[in-house]
Amino acid sequence: MISRRPQFGGSASGPVLPGSGVSRALVLFLSLSCGLVVANNYYAQPLLPELRTSLHASSGLVGLCVTLNQLGYALGLVLLVPLGDLLARRPLIVTMLTLDAVALAAAAAAPGVWPLVALLTVVGVTGTVINILIPMATTLAREDQRGQVVGTLMTGLLLGILLARTVAGALDQLASWRLVYAVAAVLIAVLAVMVRLVLPDLPATPGQSYPRLLASVTSLITGEPFLRRRMATGALGFGVFQLLWTALPLMLSDAPYGYSPAVIGLFGLLGAAGAACARPAGRLQDKGVAHAATGVLLGIIAVAWALLTGGTVLPLVIAGILVLDVGVQGVHVLNQARIYAYPPQIRSRITTAYVSAYFLGGSAGGALAVLLYPRWGWPGVCLVGGLLTAVALLLWVTDRTRGPAPAAAPAAAPRPLAAGPGVPQPSTHD
Structure with missing residues (x-):
């Protein structure tokens, strides 16, 4: 507590x-x-x-x-x-x-x-x-x-x-x-x-100059497989999220719906489901089950794309949006909670690496939606969303990293804080 x-x-x-x-x-x-x-x-x-x-x-x-x-x-x-x-x-x-x-x-x-x-x-x-x-x-x-x-x-x-x-x-x-x-x-x-x-x-x-500080972000990425896995999963998660939310207004403005921008905007309120699950997802990290929970949440995203394939049935679309939001935001919260097992001295740079990958994944997902929908319509969007989710699940299945290495990126960190009862050490568990 x-x-x-x-x-x-x-x-x-x-x-x-x-x-x-x-x-x-x-x-x-x-x-x-x-x-x-x-x-x-x-x-x-x-x-x-x-x-x-x-x-x-x-x-x-x-x-x-x-x-x-x-x-x-x-x-x-x-x-x-x-x-x-x-x-x-x-x-x-x-x-x-x-x-x-x-x-x-x-x-x-x-x-x-x-x-x-x-x-x-x-x-x-x-x-x-x-x-x-x-x-x-x-x-x-x-x-x-x-x-x-x-x-x-x-x-x-x-x-x-x-x-x-x-x-x-x-x-x-x-x-x-x-x-x-x-x-x-x-x-x-x-x-x-x-x-x-x-x-x-x-x-x-x-204890470190600003140019070396920036350069050390790259060192962290290349030297930390646990971080790279979180970056890849986060990028894929936000990618499918933006894929959905960029293509969704296009689909809802077409037949059979033909909704106005004002009505389409109301669908954004469904995002409250993702916000509501953020705190419970964080507790899963504290209970030591973050890896297993990530797999479950990725499975939930896959179920969401299956629901969304019924694009002409509004209840299925709404259910798919709700489920996908819960899955994506849950994975994102767990990823962030897990990367902050790294020492405090490097957490801002860890954040830079992870959030940059997350942001780039979302940008790519939005760009994919703009390319896919005019050519292959809503079925094409759902197919690619499902494939990207499958890649994320494959990364999860093959993931053998359960936390930062015991000596996480020592060269990338500035002069460490003195050891003491209040200084957390790197974690090697979930």
């Missing part, structure tokens, strides 16, 4: 030891933080028609608000997230949140489409702060609560993604798209202050 200490812990009493435990209040605060930050990357999607009219721009230009925001996020994963292994994390997080708030405020006042595109790119870069918050939370957590902590934070993140489009549409209806980004700027500014006040102060781990 997560400690029920009433205080957030840490900041008022100086530095805290890694592995000393994390309070329920702090976990919930960090979960809320993840949701607020990630939502900034999804507000633009339902606002594109309004942006096109308000800024007198073409659909292609306003579409860059989404595209370059995502590219900015990828850039932040590579260039900023590894800094969590080098710098004191609380000042780094506060700085990134402050820049995020400034960019959002400027976006609310953007005079044209190009300034808005540039500012939302900055929002994408700084939004990767969530990938510093999550490994920091696992560093604070005891080993027996790490999975539950990851699951709770992922619940907040997924709800942020799920609700962002709804909130953006409501605020746009109330006033305009500018209000959306103004409110977001205020929320992130308040969050930056709260983080400064309540986030524990973990010690920095100096």
